[in-house]
Amino acid sequence: MTTPALNSRLPEVGTTIFTVMSALAQQHGAVNLGQGFPDFEPDPALLQRVTQAMADGHHQYAPMTGVAALREAVAAKIEQQHGHRYDPGEEVTITAGATQALLTAVLCCVHPGDEVIVLEPCYDSYGPAIELAGGRIVRVPLTAGTFRPDFDAIAAAIGPRTRALMVNTPHNPSATAWTRDELDRLAALLAPTDVLLIADEVYEHMVFDGRPMAGASAHPRLAERAFVVSSFGKTLHVTGWKVGYVAAPRALSAEFRKVHQFNVFVVNTPMQHALAGHLQARPEAWQGLPAFYQAKREHFRAGLARTRLRLLPCEGTYFQCVDIRGVSDRGDADFCRWLTTEVGVAAIPLSAFYADGTDQGVVRFCFAKREATLDEALRRLQAL
Known part of the structure; x- marks a missing residue:
């Protein structure tokens, strides 16, 4: 055969x-x-919460969008950090890690022939996600030597087929972090367009030297067009658990969930209960x-x-x-x-x-x- x-x-x-x-x-x-x-x-307390969640019988499917307590904890964390309130019922979705979240965000909004701008160097899942959606990758290099965004080059790359821009801050691999001024420039650049923002912020709680985290959720003009992706694996030192989340406006979240329910459906139930309890009891963890x-x-x-x-x-x-x-x-x-x-x-x-x-x-x-x-x-x- x-x-x-x-x-x-x-x-x-x-x-x-x-x-x-x-x-x-x-x-x-x-x-x-x-x-x-x-x-x-x-943290051993987090591991104990997993054991307790299993002992409490959390072995079956979670809600497709995620355990309610975890979505509420995520919304509260974002509000505390960035001052922006997402509706935990309609605008926060728990995902099987950040890579799945990024793929789902691309699949839900990119159609064959659409263009997606990525800023290189970039995480290696971005390009394949765009290709699987039938999109065209438009690569714009970050400034050589400093790895800062080149807004003239980004502006030149935006065209009538541009559907989304993927941005990562703090940035893997260069370890740079966008500033509020740079987010302002990005918002002004995208304002006259319908370009969506896919904001990879998995290192959101690793910003040093007293700098505030300049994230899309903290910028109203960007938040209204952004899928914001983060990772409990990075934040709580449990990369193998593969649990993350996406926060996005209601209309974007509705489309995201249409794809999410068919490429993952639900995420590990006891881990979600443990993460919810940990975020609520130990905010110092992040x-x-x-x-x-x-x-x-x-x-x-x-x-x-x-x-x-x-x-x-x-x-x-x-x-x-x-x-x-x-x-x-x-x-x-x-x-x-x-x-x-x-x-x-x-x-x-x-x-x-x-x-x-x-x-x-x-x-x-x-x-x-x-x-x-x-x-x-x-x-x-x-x-x-």
């Missing part, structure tokens, strides 16, 4: 760089600072996150400063980028392979976040790790 040939919907997509580098790290016993996940445990990760950032940066790697600014996220050109003349991807196999520390090349492989001699480390893990990585990096 012969398996029929399949015409791939994503013919250019292979194994992600994160999977490749993690496998290489494991093979060579390297400290894995490549893939973005914590190597420490979440309120204290900037200080928690800033301390890790400072520790890691102090160690990197003793190498010949040049530190780039880190305004948010749990990533630190470095310029490798003072250390090596290798391309960034080759450097990361060499660093993993010969030095024993895994990193991610920024060229992997560009469709054309743009190489600026920059690599990304993840510092969402125990201090002992960071110290071992820094010890090895002293060889540089």
